[in-house]
Amino acid sequence: xxxxxxxxxxxxxxxxxxxxxxxxxxxxxxxxxxxxxxxxxxxxxxxxxxxxxxxxxxxxxxxxxxxxxxxxxxxxxxxxxxxxxxxxxxxxxxxxxxxxxxxxxxxxxxxxxxxxxxxxxxxxxxxxxxxxxxxxxxxxxxxxxxxxxxxxxxxxxxxxxxxxxxxxxxxxxxxxxxxxxxxxxxxxxxxxxxxxxxxxxxxxxxxxxxxxxxxxxxxxxxxxxxxxxxxxxxxxx
Numbered sequence: 001x002x003x004x005x006x007x008x009x010x011x012x013x014x015x016x017x018x019x020x021x022x023x024x025x026x027x028x029x030x031x032x033x034x035x036x037x038x039x040x041x042x043x044x045x046x047x048x049x050x051x052x053x054x055x056x057x058x059x060x061x062x063x064x065x066x067x068x069x070x071x072x073x074x075x076x077x078x079x080x081x082x083x084x085x086x087x088x089x090x091x092x093x094x095x096x097x098x099x100x101x102x103x104x105x106x107x108x109x110x111x112x113x114x115x116x117x118x119x120x121x122x123x124x125x126x127x128x129x130x131x132x133x134x135x136x137x138x139x140x141x142x143x144x145x146x147x148x149x150x151x152x153x154x155x156x157x158x159x160x161x162x163x164x165x166x167x168x169x170x171x172x173x174x175x176x177x178x179x180x181x182x183x184x185x186x187x188x189x190x191x192x193x194x195x196x197x198x199x200x201x202x203x204x205x206x207x208x209x210x211x212x213x214x215x216x217x218x219x220x221x222x223x224x225x226x227x228x229x230x231x232x233x234x235x236x237x
Contacts, residue, residue: 032073033084034136035145036107036152039066047141053121054160055192057187062120067152069104069136071111072145080106080141084115087151088134097122098154099133107143117154122128125158126178168196172204173237177229180237187214209237 042049042065051063069082072204082104100117107113117134123128135151136144144150160178163169173184187204188207197205215237219226227235 006033027108031143032076032141033072033145033150034142035072035149036084036134036136037070037149038152038154039069039114043152047148047151048155051119051156052055052155053125053156056121057131058182058186058196060121061215062182063156065119066114066116066152067134069106069113069115070145071106073111073141075109075111078108080166081139082106082113082142083137083139084134085137087133087135087145089152091131093130093132096120097125100134103139113201118157119154121158121216125156127159128161129155140230163194165194165196172208177231177233177235179227180235182236183218183227187211208237218226 016155037043038047038049042051049065051065053060053063056063069084071080083197084100084102084104086100097120099120101115104113104115117132119132132154133151134141134154138144160181162176162181166176173180184194185209186209188194189210191199191207194207199207215227215235229235
């Protein structure tokens with residue numbers, strides 16, 4: 001029995017060592033590799049990022065997402081360069097709707113470096129969602145990481161959707177329209193979720209007065225051209 005146990009233990013050890021060796025070969029193969037990691041608040045550990053401009057003020061025209069290029073290997077005593085490219089077959093955003101560097105420098109002694117991906121806002125995003133698929137391309141210093149982590153998909157839009165609780169909000173703000181809702185978000189002082197379970201009757205009434213005053217200011221600033229919604233109806237609160 002002891003002899004059999006030794007054989008079993010030896011076999012398990014051999015398989016384990018082989019697996020570790022295979023893992024190392026798979027990940028590195030004596031070549032440093034790079035994987036992409038998006039900001040945790042937006043990606044939540046996945047390989048994709050979803051963002052909407054809808055709750056941001058109208059003068060917010062872009063959003064910068066910081067992406068980490070992470071080395072799968074050891075630090076070196078010199079700067080190294082990773083190449084970042086756009087996969088056009090998997091991208092629907094136009095070149096005017098984003099920007100990112102073509103290369104990222106990993107400093108000497110480091111195994112990670114952050115780089116910005118700028119998502120831009122334009123009128124088309126109110127009607128459609130766009131996608132940007134970026135990935136690591138081979139360079140003199142790095143090869144792409146494993147398939148699951150050698151890329152990052154960024155998805156964004158500026159599309160409004162009618163709040164599910166509008167039947168409760170209608171008492172305060174009247175008939176729903178996208179134009180009205182966007183005006184509310186822009187003038188609510190940072191409030192983006194008009195939750196009737198969180199906001200009191202008095203708070204909602206104060207918001208109504210605030211929107212009425214903001215609407216009056218808008219209309220005064222645009223004589224003969226008061227704010228109308230997407231159906232051509234005057235916006236009222």
